[in-house]
Amino acid sequence: MDLRSLRYFVAVAEERHFGRAAARLHMTQPPLSRAIKQLETDLGAALLDRSPSGVTLTAAGTALYDEARTLLEGADQARAKVAAAAGPGTLTLGTLADSSEPVGIRLAGEFRERHPGVRISVREADLTDPTTGLRAGLVDVALTRIPFDTTGIRTHVLRADPMGVVLRADDPLAGRDEVRREELADRVWFRFPDGTDPQWQAFWSGSAVSGPVVRTVHECLQAVLWNGTIGLAPLAHSFPEGVATVLLADYPPSKLVVAWREDSTPPLVRSFVELAVRIAGLDHRETPANP
Amino acid sequence: MDLRSLRYFVAVAEERHFGRAAARLHMTQPPLSRAIKQLETDLGAALLDRSPSGVTLTAAGTALYDEARTLLEGADQARAKVAAAAGPGTLTLGTLADSSEPVGIRLAGEFRERHPGVRISVREADLTDPTTGLRAGLVDVALTRIPFDTTGIRTHVLRADPMGVVLRADDPLAGRDEVRREELADRVWFRFPDGTDPQWQAFWSGSAVSGPVVRTVHECLQAVLWNGTIGLAPLAHSFPEGVATVLLADYPPSKLVVAWREDSTPPLVRSFVELAVRIAGLDHRETPANP
DNA sequence: TTTTCCCGATACCGCACGGGTATTGTCGCT
């Protein structure tokens, strides 16, 4: 007898219908039927009277329903008590200035729901530090992009986004479906300041040695609009008026990762990472397979 | 957070030692460590301070310990309440006069432990009915041996025992390690009464058409001692003074099964069957692999 | 200081279980 079975049973008891209960539990009917039967076997008593015109509780079933409610209630209170005893936790999250994207939104929501007492302080880093202050200890966990030097840092890929070039809307290439890198050979690229992580620098601006130095997304867009520079960006979110994006056909995709220090294993960090991975996985699978 | 994790945590909290706690939980230390860490991740708080000189509880840990105790206590009470509401259950068990064997003993014990309120009434059947009254509805579940006509009856093999021949202790063959069937061709075999299940009859007494008719194990042994008849028995338990057993080399093993009517699915029957299968499985695996 | 020992953590593996899809069975109802 575990809490999961009890949750299942409560759902069926309240809906008096396996199908509806399954829907409420975000699952399908057969595993639910099986779980309830296992619970009955485990307890050694019939809990439900199955008739085609609905399901009714036996005496044992009503007894279990009350008990299960109390137990589940107690479990929730236990969580709360533990959270209270642990004191107000804090998690500092570093982002790469694009935390407003879907996965970040859901992640923040679910994390707050799971750990209501935890204060999340978000630090938005500029483009010059792909670790967003992780190695410096300024943040506990980061949503960022690879590649960069990951010694001492562990990462888990959440998603891969195709890369695109960012142009003025009136650029001759602006209407194209895609471009290749060689077509941009004569353009002016931007650069990151000296001292930026070499891998990171190489990914974003190639071997450019001239061109404007940018530190933030904003500066980069300004350079595009005013200098005619080209920008580079993962095609994951929308861009402001006046600029256009074109898919870069021969460029490796940019991978969004969750990153944390490998010596950093406090539960909140682990919980955040676990949540991030799960949600990212769901994002892929949730696309309904329409027949 | 499920009840299993809580049980684990309570054990560790009380033992203040992962190894001892694991032993108490009848498991090994690594999965226990992992489970506790998962629990910490799930709750988002450190529960234990691991120091080489023992394990101590954090504030969150002590809070969870109290809550967990209450929850587990509540779960036990829930079981009791359900059992009470279900009314005193009854399970009638049919056996083939050799229920005193190891698996039967353990089975009865564990079943009583799991379902304290249930009355088990045992019906010992004689050798003439391999179903021990199952088909007639006299018992709910049976510990018996195949083969017999199983239409309408489901069985699950618990164990296979080699067959042996039962002789007077002063029989010339009595000292042998094993005999073959042809060496017994001139012996007098016993028979079952007319009307006995044909498969059953064929297994136990071949095509014998003469010889004494026996109905019980006792009668069979009497026939061996007084008539010089030979008996046939699975070599699973000990035999009384005065008779000897010799392995029958070319005889198929006798399979001990748990049997129930295929239309009979009350939870207590399912629970009994499940227990029987699990215990029989353990019996095999529990033989320690000495290196 | 170096060695040893204890104990928890990690790595990896195999199997069982929980979830899924597809199908069957079985009642009421027309």
Place this chain on the structure above:
DNA sequence: AGCGACAATACCCGTGCGGTATCGGGAAAA
């Protein structure tokens, strides 16, 4: 009798749990 609704069954597959083997690190002993 035929149909529709609903739970049960059959089967598949991936995850998770428990196992064994090994590592790492701190404390005690030499």
